[in-house]
Amino acid sequence: MGLGVLLNQRASHDSLPHDLVLALGAATLCVCVFYIDSFTNIESAIAVLYVVVLMMSSPILNGSGLALLVVWCTCLTLFSFVYGHGTSSDISVVVRLIVSLSALYLTFGLLVKNDASRIALFRANSNLQASEARYRAIFEQxxxxxxxxxxxxxxxxxxxxxxxxxxxxxxxxxxxxxxxxxxxxxxxxxxxxxxxxxxxxxxxxxxxxxxxxxxxxxxxxxxxxxxxxxxxxxxxxxxxxxxxxxxxxxxxxxxxxxxxxxxxxxxxxxxxxxxITEREIAEKALAEARADLMGALRLSAVGALTASLAHELNQPLGAIVMNAQTLDRWIDRTPPDIESAKRSIDRIVRDAQRASNIIGNTRSKIRNQPPLLENFCLATMVEETRALMEYELRSAGVNMEIAVRNRIPPVFGSRIELQQVLINLVTNSIQAFEGSQASRRSIKVDVEQEASNVLISVTDNGPGISQAVRDKLFTPFQTTKKNGTGIGLSICRSAMEALGGGLKVATEGDVGASFQMRIPLRASYVG
The missing domain is CATH 3.30.450.20 (PAS domain)
Structure with a gap:
């Protein structure tokens, strides 16, 4: 916005009578000064009084108007100088002329500067009012x-x-x-x-x-x-x-x-x-729900652990019962068969120790302690498993064959857990023959090394596994057995994965079943 426009805006807000009085007064003074300076013999800088005319006119004139007024006053001053003194003026008259014109233009400059300051103040005040209005609008809305x-x-x-x-x-x-x-x-x-x-x-x-x-x-x-x-x-x-x-x-x-x-x-x-009241209430409800969920998870974990422990202990405890019954028969003979009785006692002690090891291993898991890891020979562990399962194999009429494909180095892992997985797989194969009319029942256990892993495959010639059942084999509590819990294979896979290995179904077709255990080797133990 130009200076003249702002001054005109300012002047337009002044009262008309006041402007008229100023205009008449300035015009009258201008005429008086011109008359005295031109037609009297007063030897003084009368033209300086044009400064008063300029100051009286500044409230009602814009910048252009003031500039025209200064030019007009300058012309009047020069006319009076020439009319009264001509070209033969002495130095004092010239000095008075210079003083008058200097005062006139100096006053004009000061008035322009003052108006610029007024404009800046007006703008600042206007911006302040606009800012306050925006602030109040934001504040209220x-x-x-x-x-x-x-x-x-x-x-x-x-x-x-x-x-x-x-x-x-x-x-x-x-x-x-x-x-x-x-x-x-x-x-x-x-x-x-x-x-x-x-x-x-x-x-x-x-x-x-x-x-x-x-x-x-x-x-x-x-x-x-x-x-x-x-x-x-x-x-x-x-x-x-x-x-x-x-x-x-x-x-x-x-x-x-x-x-x-x-x-x-x-x-x-x-x-x-x-x-944030609603948010705080929601967070409190969420915390309570989380606490309830953690309680439910703890109960679920206890239930799963109980089911797992019952499943793992079922085999050694069953073996203990059967060996105890066999022991009773050996002792009831006349005369008692002491040697056979001793073998039954040895098997009872062995199975009781295995049950104790399972409980100890479960206790370590509850305490979040790692299982006991040791170096051992897998081929020997497989042979011991067949000895442990001797009674079950003989009772079911199943022949168990072991084939070690090549020289197997010692592995580093949990002997108890790996043997328990193998026992579960052999037990599942034995149970698969129930009701089967097969003339020859066999379970084959293959042990071989493949790269940095040892593979143990358990294969039977039973009725096999259908595709529908195969898709849910490792899902907890999914079972096709009449008295099964459905957690055996799930526990076996979890145990293998915890040791860095794995368990998968290797069955192809609908005849027989095959499971494969993958056991990792430690590089320092590869012979």
Missing amino acids: SRIALWERDYTGLREFVLQLKEEGVEDLRSYCAENPAVFPQATALIKTIDANRAAMELIDATGITNASAIVHDFIAPDDNAFLELMTTIFEGRRFFEGKGTITTRAGRVRHVLISLAFPERSEDFNRVVVGMID
């Missing part, structure tokens, strides 16, 4: 609860405590509970937007400063942290707090504010509050 508060008294109170030697404000407030009501009373509310009034259930009150209800909880930790922010000289504060509305409801809010750098500006601090 925001859906965030906004407060304008005077923290001057609270700041002086907190700094006074610091001057009195208080070093830890939190400890001091804990020892002096009366500080809180005294401190909250020092905060003055200047204004609040509609969202803030709704937050505290005070929509019927139009004047925020008239609110006398103390909705800040005196023991609220957020208020203590706000005081600590001032105490430590920090500018920004954000925290969670609680407020009590005029209706007596407790609401959780997120509080955010920024303190000014200058102490005199603490009389107008904007505080923002966001209602």
Whole structure:
């Protein structure tokens, strides 16, 4: 916007009678000065009085008008000089002319500069009003609860405590509970937007400063942290707090504010509050649900562990019972078969020890302890498994063959768990022959090395596994057996994977079943 336009805008706001008086006065003075300077014998710088004409005209003329007036006054001055003195003027007359013209143009420059300052002030004031209008619009229309508060008294109170030697404000407030009501009373509310009034259930009150209800909880930790922010000289504060509305409801809010750098500006601090009550309730409900879920998971884990332990102990305990019955028969003979009885006792001790090892291994898992890892020969472990299963194999009429394909190096792992997996696979094959009319029942165990793994394959010539059953073999509690639990293969696969290996179905077709155990070798043990 140009200077002349702004001056015209300014002049348009002045009263017409006032402008008319100034115009007439300036014109009259101009005529008087011209007459005295041209037609009298007064020897002085009369033309200097044109400065007064210029000053009287400045409120009603814009920049261009003032410039024209200066040119006009200059012309009048030169005319008076030539008319009164001609070309034979002495030096004093010329000096008076120069002084008059200098004063005229100097005044013109000062008036222009003054008008520029007025324009800058006008612009600054206009921008300030526009900024204030924008601020008020944002303040009033925001859906965030906004407060304008005077923290001057609270700041002086907190700094006074610091001057009195208080070093830890939190400890001091804990020892002096009366500080809180005294401190909250020092905060003055200047204004609040509609969202803030709704937050505290005070929509019927139009004047925020008239609110006398103390909705800040005196023991609220957020208020203590706000005081600590001032105490430590920090500018920004954000925290969670609680407020009590005029209706007596407790609401959780997120509080955010920024303190000014200058102490005199603490009389107008904007505080923002966001209602997070619903979120806090949801988080509390979620925490409770999570706690319930963890309890259910613990119960589920206990149930799974119980089922696993029952399944693992079933075989050795069953073997103990059968060996005990066999022992009873050997002793009831006349005469008693002592040698056979001793072999039954040895098998009972062996199976009892195996049951004890299973329990010990389970206890280690409960305590989150790693299983006992050792170096051992897989071929020997497979032979021992056949000896352990001798009674079951003989009772079911199943022949178990072992084939070691090549020289197998010792492996490093949990002997108990690997043997238990193998026993489960052999037991499943034995049970698969129940009701089978096959004339020859056989289970073949192949042991071979493949790269950095040792593979143990357990294959039978039983009825096989259908594709529908094969897809769910390792799913917990899925079984086709009448008295099965459906967790044996799931436990076996988990045990193998925990040792870094794996267990898979290697069956192809619907005749017979084949499972393959993959056991990793440690590089330092490869011979």
